Structure formats: C-alpha cells, structure tokens
Amino acid sequence: MTITHKGQSTAISLDQLLADWEEQGIRTVLFELPDMHGVARSKLIPLNKVRGYAEKGLNMYGGTVALDSRSFVVPGTRYNEEKNYADQMLIPDLSTAAVVPWLSGTARLICDAYWQDGTPLHAAPRHVLRRVLAELDKLGYEAVIGLEYEFYLLDPMTMTPVFNGLHIFNTSRNLAVPVTERIVELMPQIGIDIITANCEYGPGQFEINYGAHSALHAADLGFTFKNGVKMIARQLGYHATFMTKPFSDQSASGAHTHVSLVSKATGQNAFLDADDPHGLSPTAYYFTQGMLKHANAAMALMAPTPNCYHRFVPHHFAPSNISWGPEDRSAMIRAKNSRDERTHLENRLPTALSNPYLSIAAVIAAGVLGLRDQELPPAAVSGLAEEHSEFPPLPTTLDEALDALERDDEFRQLLGDEFVEVFTRAKRSELARFKAHVTDWEREEYLEIY
Template identity: 45%
Template structure:
C-alpha cells in the first residue's frame, strides 16, 4: 500500500468545499434529512479512510495504486487490453459484478468510453449487494436507507478482461465496489474472498480451488426438462442437443474456462459440468463467468439453464461441489498431504477440516442460501444432511477424495446448486482458516452410510434455522466482519419473511415436500 504524505491529503478548505458541494447536490436530489445523513456518513468515512491509509489497510482504495496512470505498471496490461479490443473488433464492454446470490449485475459501456471508466471507475447503485434476488430492497443492510441509497465507485480488475465468444463484439470485466471516499465495500463477497486468499498467501500457501456444477436444462417455453428419466452418464442424454452442448464447451474454452468433463446427471434434463482447478480468486471468477455464460447460451438455443437447487420435488437436487487444497508456496508441494500423518493428512489439513465442520451449520447460510435449498438435504439422495466427513464417502458433508499424494484434497459436498461461487469459496476458506488458528478437535470420519443415523450433527433444516446458527457463531462473524454480517442477515431475514407471507404452511412437512410455483418465479430464471 502506498501511503499518502501530508501534502497528498485534502486540506481543510478543499474538504469543506467538497462537503458543501455534496450537501447542495443531496439537498436538491434527496431533501434536507437525507442530505444531512449523507454528509455525516461522508465525514465519518473520510476520517476512517485516512486512518486506514496510515495503517496500510490492503483493501483501502488508493488512486495511485488502483487507477491506472501513464506511469504505472498497469499500463502494460491496458496496452494488451487495447490490442485485444482491436483484434476482436470489440464494440461493447460489460462492467460486471456478482450480487449476494451470485447473479451477474452489469452496465454495458461502448468501447469509446471504456478508458474513461478504467481510469476513474464506474458508478453503480451501492445497495446492489443488499438486494434480494428479485431486486427488492430489504431494510437494515447498511447499504440502503442508512447511506441515503448512495452509489459505489466500482474499480475494474484488469486481469479479468475477457472476450465473450457467445455475444457479438462484446467483452466483459469484473469490478469491485468501493465507497466514494475510497473505503472498500466490505459486504462484497469478492473483496472478502480476495482478503482471505491474501491471508493464506501471507501464511505461505496458495489456495487451489475447483468447482463442479449440476444444473437443469429446461425448455424455454414450457419450462419442462429437455429429457426424462434418471439417465446419469447415458451418452444419448449427454448429447441431447449436441449443437447446444458442444457450442457451450467450445465457447467456454475460447473464453478461458477450461472444462474437465460434461455429462448427464441423475435428474430429468439435469447436466453436470466440471471445471479445471485454478489458484486464488481466478477460480471463483471463472466459475462466475461460466454460470452466467451458460445461462446466456442456453437462452440462445431455446432453453433455460437453472441452478435452482430443487426445481422438482421428486427429482434429484443440484449441488455445487467445491474442491480445495493448499499448496506450499516455497516447495510447490501439497500442504494437505502427509503419508505419515493421521488419515494421511498433515496437521494443517486436519485443522482446516475441523474448522470447516465446526462452522458448517452457520455456513449453511452460504452453502444453502435459499428457501428452496433445504429440500435437497434428504436421506438416500446422494446429498449430505450432516456436518460430517469421510474417505471416498458420498453420504457425508466433506469427502476426502481417494486421489492422494500430491492430489490430496477435500470435496465440500454441502453446497447446493443455488450457491454463489464467491461465497462458497469464502465460507469454506474462512472456516478452514479459523480451524487452523483455533485447532478444534477433528471428529472421526464416518464409515459406511451416514443416512439414518441419529448420532451425527445434522445440518439446519431451513433457512430460518441457518440464520439462527449463523447468529450464534460469533467466531465466524468476527472473521467475516460486521459490515458483511449485517447485510447478509438483513437480506436473508427478508427472504424468510417474504416466504412466510406467501405460504401459511411455511416450514411444515407439507411445505418441505413440494416445490411451489412461487419458488420457480422467485428463483428459477436468475439463479
């Protein structure tokens, strides 16, 4: 972090002039009361920002560092981007970010305005992170009425610039949200994930992450599955429409999304596509790009691709399994592997795993983030319903894969289809880091089938229960930070209250044993 000198800081006259301009603008746009609130907020944040700069906060926006000037090394990357724009005849660039649900929210910028926004940032409504999936505005997020519905200045991450082969003459770039005083919007899942990855980096480890996604393909008009039955791995169903499946895989490869495998899954119209692992934030960025791109290409072929976890009550639910290992930066070796350690795992791995399990109930708020997700956690479904682990065991929450040695890694099977890729990585890594620090006792692995046992720790049975578990887990809340915790709880409580208004039998066995049309309308298209 480049610290500011005394001469770099805004002096009192400039500061007062800035506040006056803000007050007058806010008064005419929002009225006296909201203008006063906004000025107080700006004053508090500028004070906090200067303190953070002096302390070298790695997430504090510093325009010398974040925005590109002619003397910064980032100009080399900008030159490459300009060349890519010319070579691919790019006319439009999407400035994209993920909301709390992992849904892409964006603005499209004509190429002529691109450099201006690279240099100065692009404004987005700051409350975007605090919206529910249908863009309703919950109260109490800290990002809406408390800040007079202010904008964020979003900062493009140049490393994410990607030509989109499925959209003519278009590229995208991922942005991170900051308040206009320069402080990071720390309810941003991507910013928090970058922060936790940086914590592991400072400990000497690279986070190696991989995603595998199950999803349903439905006819765009009828919303019925594109094929019937339970045809897992059946070749005819793998390629139910080869124009679509091959188009998807080819264009993903062109966009830098490396696919390992594609196949039909256990539900009607259900597919699975697994992504090759990547290190650090790039893995989550790729997963986000893949999900949004798949949705767009499905629409182009007359389909809807949905990661809604349980679209049909009598058919298989969709999961988002997450693979994790830590790599020693100095040696390049797998830090989870220890042939002489208990279970063949290093102490680091055992502590990491113990942390994931200890905080699994609270983190269900992120691995099962919707009302619909809790219809997945059923016995005899190949989905877990307990906070457990085992070796090559598909009935537990965390599976230690059979590939050992340098391939030693955990598979988090707790995550539902509707999971935000950034929050899935964030919650797993945060719990693992807390485990490394606090070293809780690792329970014994489950041997045999975990279903039907009452001696194992069950996962929350509803979103309401997950909220309760999250509110109890103060250690985990401290890791995430108060800004993120406040926003998440406000949005999720709003989601529960929305469901309760729709269903008199919400939370009863009858409700949990059906998928209501309201759930389709609320989740299916966007998730």
C-alpha cells in the first residue's frame, strides 16, 4: 500500500520501505518532529513496531512543538493547559525516509503533527511552510531554495574555538580538525549534496554549502544538516554551535537563504530577464520588494533570539538596513544576476540559529505578498547599500521584530494566526527570562567599583 495523509502521497510504499530497511540491517527508526527552534524532538522505534505507528500515528506530548529555547512549557501557547496537556499524533512523511549514516543501524522519518481528531497543529513549522507554499502555488510558481550555514567548532570542555586567529579559506585550518571531512563524507549519504566546505572568518568558524532543492525538501535538509553536524561533532569530541553570536569579539554566523522561482507553466526560471539592465524579471523585482516591505515582521523568524541582533552591524558582511543591490554583500537582498538559469535572490537576514522551515516560510511569504502587490523596489544604488541612509534600518531587538510581526496583518495572515500567537507567546517568555538575568558584563562593570 501507499501511505496517503492530508493530500500528501509518497513515492514509496510502507511495505517496500520496511522491506528495504530490514534488508539493510536497520534495527531502529527515529520518528523526528522539528520543533519551533528547528531542534529534532524524537522517539526511537524498533523496526518491527514502525508499521503500526506509521499507519496510526505515534503519540507525543502535544506541547513539544511549542517548548521555549530551554524546553520550558510556556502557558498560553494553545497546546498545553488549553488541551489538558494532551498528546499529538506524529504522522511520518515517507518521502523523508533515510538511513542515518552517522548512527549504527538507524533510519529516520520526519513527521507532521496532528491532534487525535486529525486537526493539524498549525504552529508546527512544517505546516507553516506548507501553508505558505500553497499560496505560492496559486500564483503559478514553485520555489527553489539553497541554504548556507556557518557554525563554530568548540572544545567541549572549555567552550572555546578549536583554533585562534582569522584564517578564512586557509587550507591548514580547513582541515585542522576532522569534523568537516567527516561531514563532507557522510552528508551525501543522507541526500545532502555538499558543494564546498571551508573555515570562515572567525576562529573555529566553518561554512559548508550544499545544493538547492524545492522549498519543503530544502527545509528538511536544513533540519537534517544542522542536527547532523552537531551529532557528528559530538562523536568526534567537539561541540558544534549554530548560535548566532557566541563571542562578542568574533564573527556572527548566518544562514543566507537563496531563492528562485520556477514557472509551473513553462518550467523556466521566473527571475531571469536577459534584456533587463540587471538581468532580472519583473517577478524578481516584485519578490524583492515583498521581502523589503515585510522585512521587519520576517526578521522575528529569521533572527529569533536576542543574541541574533548582535549580528546586524555595518561592515560585518551582515545587513544593517532594509536594502537590496546587485551582487552587494552589504545589502539585505543580494541579487545574483548571473543572466542564466542560475539567476536568483539571496536573502542575507537569516541567522544560523534560525529554524529553516520558518526562515524559508518568511522569505516566501514576503515574496508572495510582493507578487500580489506588484510594486517595484527602490532603484539600485551605487556603492555599498549599507552606507546609504535612504534605506530604513532593521529592527535592533527581538522585541521590535515581534511587535512588527504582530502588526503586519498581511504577513501574519499568510503564516496563520495560530502560529503567530504560539510563536510570539513562546518568544516573549524567553525574552522575559533574558531581561531578568544578571549578566557577566553587569557584574564586571559594577560589582567591584560600586
């Protein structure tokens, strides 16, 4: 039989999948749920129990998807006391089936979350992304997404970088620790086609790039990549962190998100116009303006922690204003106008810590609104966009971004009120704990003198 659920069908039957896994010596299967932060919440299932859970669903505490960054249960997030702390049912998407190459005899299935009566948990990140993609589909387009992740490798005992100094692209530092080589070796086995791997600007900072894919698949791979990097690093005796700004005097880590649209009618890149001075079509300009217009609201999803806002300062290869420019690494939107099928837009807002499902949803939702409005962005400027005062500044705190998300009715409607309510309530709970915390800086500044 072929599993079908809520209109989604898979290319492989459950019978065939289980037979293949048994032949490959798979003993256990992870049923994984991406939570609000992009962290994998899972249960490990013996292979002989997978069929029952795949057909009927696997129970898991329903508030899991809405736990805050310390896994605290946050009141008022719809999925806790309001539901009497009931279970959700995890329904595996068989198209995500994969053997996990960094684990022994283990496969995985990424799951979608539903209540017992079949109602989706609309705030679950995969549902949010699907909702946005359905709106893009109505306009006649499919999105192709590529993600660039930066991360730091640390000594787990001291939580300091594995080497000092700034050695971007330095060959000896590229290979200074075995983690990157192991990542490059193993990731293709789970479907992540590595393109490049190198040390980045910060000491112990790395960037590993892989190929672009359709939006939901790209988000699944981003989820897999981040959780896999952390696990591989741990197995080799290191700690990998995607925290946006782990060190105040070193580079922040981003997750630049590359997007192009394919016309469903023609199968062609909808962003390409060889006759345009910048090589961009009206569709590309409309999509760009949408990302600019809704940047303040989208930033809550792309920079979802207080720490993220240390990244957005001028002259650090991160955007500091709501801007765009052809091949401009200082702009929020970098137009990669290669004048061929590779032409695309690069949104440089998302931080490495962001949830790939939600950051991609934010990019596409803003773009969809731009396609609907058909407004053009400001004219491209000469020089670095970050140095032009006519571009408005980005939010400087998570509080500002959350306020913008709640005020942006069009953007909020695309993502869904249920998601926005759950997300903002959880984030404001984290902010309350953050503001109540006495920092090392405060002690060092005031404790002795005063």
